Amino acid sequence: MRVTAETPVEALLDAVPGANEYLIEQGLPCIVCGEPFWGTLGDLARRHRIEDVEALVRGLNELARNPGAGE
Numbered sequence: 867m868r869v870t871a872e873t874p875v876e877a878l879l880d881a882v883p884g885a886n887e888y889l890i891e892q893g894l895p896c897i898v899c900g901e902p903f904w905g906t907l908g909d910l911a912r913r914h915r916i917e918d919v920e921a922l923v924r925g926l927n928e929l930a931r932n933p934g935a936g937e
Contacts, residue, residue, distance in 0.1 A: 870907070
């Protein structure tokens with residue numbers, strides 16, 4: 867999966883192992899155990915005042931390419 871700012875958060879969590887943990891590390895709330903979010907990655911980032919959405923996207927794409935890299 868190629869992640870973009872327009873990727874739905876639900877699809878991201880289904881397709882990229884470790885995405886929720888990565889989002890938490892980047893300062894976003896736990897989407898799985900906390901308040902659910904039904905929008906795009908860009909919407910989520912803006913809601914939580916993440917300024918560099920492209921850095922978030924790059925990190926998630928790296929995680930998607932190398933799912934075991936963060937372990």
